[in-house]
Amino acid sequence: MTVKQMILGMELGNLSGTQPDSWRAPGVDPVEYLDYDTRIRYAQAAERGKLQFLFFPNGPYHEVKDFEHYGPDMTPDVMIHMAILARATDRIGFVASASTTYNHPYSLAQQLKTVDYISHGRAAWNAVASGYPDVAANYGSEVLSGEDRYGRARESIELVQSLWASWGREAWVHDQETGEYTRPGEVAPVSFEGKYVNSRGPLYIPPSEQGQPVIVQSGLGDNSFALAGRYADLAVGLASSIEEAGACRETIRRYAAEAGRDPDEVKYVAGFSPTIGPTKREALDRRASLVASRLPQWLPQLGELLGVPLSMADLDRVLQPSEFGALRAPNPDAPGWIQARSIRAHALASEGWSVRDILAQGVFAEHPTKVGTATEAADHMQEWFESGAIDGFWLCIDVYRDGIDAFVDQVIPILQDRGLFHRDYEGTTLREHLGARDQYGPDYRVAQTAKPQPVLTHLAGRP
Ligand SMILES: Cc1cc2nc3c(=O)[nH]c(=O)nc-3n(C[C@H](O)[C@H](O)[C@H](O)COP(=O)(O)O)c2cc1C
Secondary structure, eight states: OOOOOOEEEEEOOSSSSSSTTGGGSTTOOTTGGGOHHHHHHHHHHHHHTTOSEEEEOOOSSOOOSOTTTSOOOSOSOHHHHHHHHHTTOSSOEEEEEEESSSSOHHHHHHHHHHHHHHTTSOEEEEEEOOOOHHHHHHTTOOOOOHHHHHHHHHHHHHHHHHHHTTBOTTOEEEETTTTEEEOTTSBOOOOEEOSSOEEOOOOOOOOBTTBSOEEEEEOOSHHHHHHHHHHOSEEEEOOSSHHHHHHHHHHHHHHHHHTTSOGGGSEEEEEEEEEEOSSHHHHHHHHHHHSGGGHHHHHHHHHHHHTSOOOGGGTTOBOOHHHHOSOOOOOTTSOHHHHHHHHHHHHHHHTTOBHHHHHHTTTTOSSOEEEEOHHHHHHHHHHHHHTTSOSEEEEOOSOHHHHHHHIIIIIHHHHHHTTSSOSSOSSSSHHHHHTOOOOOSOOTTTOSSOOOOHHHHHHHTOO
């Protein structure tokens, strides 16, 4: 019997790490954002840890509003980024986020398949439907309705996959003797006609070693979950608790079953934001220094959560239970990760941490946070994974310069010794790393617009 092991990915798209002041951390070169010798070193470190994939977020937009004090936190250009890192690594996969709303499927099909080919089958497309006003504004648009964004997303995925298969899987014979370059009729137009996107095709790029890129979906909300259930091999999630993660995963699995797929075909990974130190105290001090510029903004917010006014003068104070009282019910209409803040703030205050240490432990972080030793990080991961709510994690490393090495050299061996993570890649392609099924062209079990293509019909009929 093979024991199930976790899938691990890591975000590598933003400035110097995922924490706000990472660009000012000791030893960090503040211009490394565009220094590809450094980015390559980070990708290679993740590969040394046998991580299955790197995740590249992309709006494109500048999420941080205060451009004067914080660097951009998105990927410079996701396709170029992926291509450069692909040529400097051998095994690790790449998940490139790209909008289905503001890109033409032909361009996406071309770029993604090129990288899939040159990386020997390690590319994935995180197909996102662009719900952010800033992204829309960059393309001179308003945010479109959910119906239109997700209608276009479904068609775009099916068209991109149709174009990928318009160069038949066995088409490329390139026989120099006979002069036959491709088999007759096996590179053929797709003549795709949707409500939102059209293309004649064909695309002129042969299959990669995994056939075609893997489909990923990252999102929160019913539309995103339905898209993931219908098309994705991997869903990259955001969940503040094991219960929330389990509920997201179950929703995606239900949508997969409704679309006619085996729910096990979609893996679900949740975010995790560790800060590792030789001792808990050192880890807390590290994390506190990485959020220092946010403290004036967070203190009043923490005060609201705990029902006690807080200022910078309170930073090193331990609050007494009589000051903050009982946990107040979070707003049930708020997203889960916002609701989780009060619960976490209250729990940390009750444990007797100072105000600074409460804030250092990720009360306002987007993802579940563990600040402590490598063993504490591994314990968190083990608890989540063994609950059955997730198939793994995508890691949001605090400062890339030393945080990736710390995770790879200290946490990964613990996970491996506990049998929770593989010791080496099982194959060479991302599809193999994720245990995703073989697929070339659209998945006709779930397709809504794509029609079986001549090139595939032709191949199906071949003896
Ligand atoms: C973990 C996670 C990662 C995401 N990454 C991106 C991204 O890189 N680019 C993007 O445009 N949207 C990204 N999103 C946004 C979602 O794709 C989606 O648009 C959002 O959840 C809003 O949902 P809606 O489209 O139903 O309004 C991400 C969402 C989550 C939860």
